[in-house]
Amino acid sequence: MKGRYEKIGTILILLLPSLFVFxxxxxxxxxxxxxxxxxxxxxxxxxxxKSGQPFFGYSVTMAIGAYATIVLTEMFQWPLFVSIFIGAVLATVIAVIMFLSTSRARGFYVSMASFLLAILFPKLIEALQPITGGRSGLYFGGLTALVGYKTLYLLVIFLTAAIVAFFLWIMGTKTGRILTLISENDRLTQTVGLNTRKYKILAYSIAGFISGFGGALYVNYTGFISSVDIEVFTTLYIFFIPLIGGSKVFYGPVLGALFVILIPELLVPVERYLRIFFGLIFILVIVLLPEGLAPNIQKLLRKMNPKRA
Amino acid sequence: MILNGIITGLIMGGILSLPVLGVAVIYGITGIPNFAIGVIGVFGGFLTWYFLSFNMGIAILVGVVFCFAIGYIIQRILLTPISERGGDSTLFFIVTVSLGFVFEGLMRAIFPRPSISLALPRIGTINIAGVTVEGFKIFALLFALGTLVIIRLLEEHTEIGKSWQATSQNLKLAKLIGIKTNRVFSIASGIGCALACVGAIFWGSLYNLNLMTGWDLGFLGFIIAVVGGIGNIWGGIISALIMGMVMSFSGYLLGGMWQSVILYFIVILVLIVAPKGILGSERSL
Known part of the structure; x- marks a missing residue:
C-alpha cells in the first residue's frame, strides 16, 4: 500500500510543474x-x-532518436511522427544489438563496450558532418513549429509522467519481478527455468525505445542538437541521475535530475568551478550516502518528526 | 607513405603506451580501473608548463612528483578504503571519473590558459629509409620502451617488484607474510599517475594539451590496455603500438576525423570477439 502511495505521489509531483506554463x-x-x-x-x-543490465550507452540511444528524427524529417521529408517512431525503433535495435553482441562478455566488459560506444558516437557524428552538422549541429523546428512552445512544454511534462508511470507499473508486474530477480541473481533465475535472455532482450528493447523516443522529444523541445550535446559526459550525467537521487525509491531519479541537471543550470555564473563542485559531491554521495539522497532525506525527515515514524 | 605511416604510428603508440603502462600497473597490482589517471597526468603536464620558464628539469620533476603524490594519496584515502568495503568495478569507474571531474575543474580554475604547448628542446632530425623523423619523437618512443623494460626488471629482480607480484596474485597471503599491501597499492597508483604525467608531457610537447586531453589520454590508455588484456603490460604495449598504427593509417587514408572512430570501432569489436584482450588479462574485471 505504501508503495502505491509512493508511486502516485511521484506521478503527482511530476505533474506539478505543468503549472509553470502560466x-x-x-x-x-x-x-x-x-x-x-x-x-x-x-x-x-x-x-x-532495477534490471541489473550493465549498460552505459544512454547518450547513444538518445542521440539516435534525436538525429533520426531530424534527418528523416528534414532530408527525406518523412512525416514527423513516423520519423520519431522510426528513431525510437532504431535506438531499440542498437540497444538490443549491443546486448546480443556482448552477451559472451561479463559484467564490466559489457559496461565498457557500451561506454566506448558512448565515446565513439559523438566522434562518428563529427565525422559525418555533411549529414549531421557535427559540432555546428542541426536546427529543427519540429513539434514547436507545429503546436507551439507552451503546448510542447505541457506535452513534455505529461509524456514524462506517463513514461515514469509506465516504468513504475512494469516493475510491479510479473515481468518486473523477474527482471529484479535477474538483477539479484541471474544464475538462480536461469536455474528455476526462466528464459533470462528473453527478459533481458525485453528490458533492452523497452529501454532503447523509450530512450530513443526521449531523444526525439529532446530535439523537438530544444530545437537543436550537436555532437557536443551527446558527448560521453551526457551518458555519465544520465547515469548519475538515479545514482545520486537514490535508485531504491521511486522518486529517487526526480531528486537526482534536480541535482544533476538543474543545479548546473542555476550555477552558470560560477561555471568555472562547476566540475570541482560536482566531482566532489559525486564522490561524497557515493562514499558517505551509497543509497543516494532520497532515502537519506526520508530518514532525516523521520528523525525530525518521530511521531510519523 | 607506408613507411611514414608506420613511423608515425609507432611514435603515437609509444607515447600512448605510457598512460597504458600507468593503467596496467595500477590495475595489475590494485585491481582498480582508474579512469582519472589521464586527467591527473595532464594536470601534471600543465604544472610542468607553468614552471617551465624557471628550469626545465625542475618543471618536469614538479609535474611528475606531484602526480605521484596525488596517485599515492587518492589510493590511500579513497580507493583502498572503498575496495576494502567491497567496491566493484562499476563503483570504481564512477568514483574515478568523478575524481577526473575534480582535476579537470582544478585545471580550469587554476591555470590561465585552457590549451598549452610545452616548448621542450628538440634533438634535431633523423633520416630513416628516406623518411625524416624528429629526434625528439624517436626519444619519446625509446623512453616509453625503456620505461617498460625498467618496470619489468623492477618487477622481476627487486624486493618491491616481488611484493607487487605477491600482492596482485594473493592479497591475503601477501598480508600474512608481512607485506604492507596498502603501501604497495599506493605506490603502484603513484607510479601509474606519474607515468601518465610523462605521457602527457611528451604529448604536450609534440601536439598540445587542453582541458579535454586528459580524458582522451585516459580513455585511450584504458581501452588500449583492455585490448591488450588489462593488467597485462606486454599486451598493453603491443596493443598501444598496433593502435598507434591504426590511428596513423586511418588518419592518412580517411582523414583525421575518422581516426578515433576507427580506433574505437576496432576496440568495441575486440571487446565483443575477445573480451579478455589480445594476450589475455592477468586479472578479470
Whole structure:
C-alpha cells in the first residue's frame, strides 16, 4: 500500500510543474530541459539499477532518436511522427544489438563496450558532418513549429509522467519481478527455468525505445542538437541521475535530475568551478550516502518528526 | 607513405603506451580501473608548463612528483578504503571519473590558459629509409620502451617488484607474510599517475594539451590496455603500438576525423570477439 502511495505521489509531483506554463520564461524552459533528462534517468533506473543490465550507452540511444528524427524529417521529408517512431525503433535495435553482441562478455566488459560506444558516437557524428552538422549541429523546428512552445512544454511534462508511470507499473508486474530477480541473481533465475535472455532482450528493447523516443522529444523541445550535446559526459550525467537521487525509491531519479541537471543550470555564473563542485559531491554521495539522497532525506525527515515514524 | 605511416604510428603508440603502462600497473597490482589517471597526468603536464620558464628539469620533476603524490594519496584515502568495503568495478569507474571531474575543474580554475604547448628542446632530425623523423619523437618512443623494460626488471629482480607480484596474485597471503599491501597499492597508483604525467608531457610537447586531453589520454590508455588484456603490460604495449598504427593509417587514408572512430570501432569489436584482450588479462574485471 505504501508503495502505491509512493508511486502516485511521484506521478503527482511530476505533474506539478505543468503549472509553470502560466508563468512561462526561464523557469518553464529549464523545467522542460530537466524533464527531458529525467526520461533518460528513468531509463537508466530501469535498465541498470532495477534490471541489473550493465549498460552505459544512454547518450547513444538518445542521440539516435534525436538525429533520426531530424534527418528523416528534414532530408527525406518523412512525416514527423513516423520519423520519431522510426528513431525510437532504431535506438531499440542498437540497444538490443549491443546486448546480443556482448552477451559472451561479463559484467564490466559489457559496461565498457557500451561506454566506448558512448565515446565513439559523438566522434562518428563529427565525422559525418555533411549529414549531421557535427559540432555546428542541426536546427529543427519540429513539434514547436507545429503546436507551439507552451503546448510542447505541457506535452513534455505529461509524456514524462506517463513514461515514469509506465516504468513504475512494469516493475510491479510479473515481468518486473523477474527482471529484479535477474538483477539479484541471474544464475538462480536461469536455474528455476526462466528464459533470462528473453527478459533481458525485453528490458533492452523497452529501454532503447523509450530512450530513443526521449531523444526525439529532446530535439523537438530544444530545437537543436550537436555532437557536443551527446558527448560521453551526457551518458555519465544520465547515469548519475538515479545514482545520486537514490535508485531504491521511486522518486529517487526526480531528486537526482534536480541535482544533476538543474543545479548546473542555476550555477552558470560560477561555471568555472562547476566540475570541482560536482566531482566532489559525486564522490561524497557515493562514499558517505551509497543509497543516494532520497532515502537519506526520508530518514532525516523521520528523525525530525518521530511521531510519523 | 607506408613507411611514414608506420613511423608515425609507432611514435603515437609509444607515447600512448605510457598512460597504458600507468593503467596496467595500477590495475595489475590494485585491481582498480582508474579512469582519472589521464586527467591527473595532464594536470601534471600543465604544472610542468607553468614552471617551465624557471628550469626545465625542475618543471618536469614538479609535474611528475606531484602526480605521484596525488596517485599515492587518492589510493590511500579513497580507493583502498572503498575496495576494502567491497567496491566493484562499476563503483570504481564512477568514483574515478568523478575524481577526473575534480582535476579537470582544478585545471580550469587554476591555470590561465585552457590549451598549452610545452616548448621542450628538440634533438634535431633523423633520416630513416628516406623518411625524416624528429629526434625528439624517436626519444619519446625509446623512453616509453625503456620505461617498460625498467618496470619489468623492477618487477622481476627487486624486493618491491616481488611484493607487487605477491600482492596482485594473493592479497591475503601477501598480508600474512608481512607485506604492507596498502603501501604497495599506493605506490603502484603513484607510479601509474606519474607515468601518465610523462605521457602527457611528451604529448604536450609534440601536439598540445587542453582541458579535454586528459580524458582522451585516459580513455585511450584504458581501452588500449583492455585490448591488450588489462593488467597485462606486454599486451598493453603491443596493443598501444598496433593502435598507434591504426590511428596513423586511418588518419592518412580517411582523414583525421575518422581516426578515433576507427580506433574505437576496432576496440568495441575486440571487446565483443575477445573480451579478455589480445594476450589475455592477468586479472578479470
Amino acid at each position: 508563468k512561462g520564461g526561464y523557469l518553464q524552459e529549464v523545467t522542460g530541459y530537466v524533464y527531458l533528462f529525467l526520461i533518460q534517468g528513468y531509463v537508466a533506473w530501469f535498465l541498470f539499477f
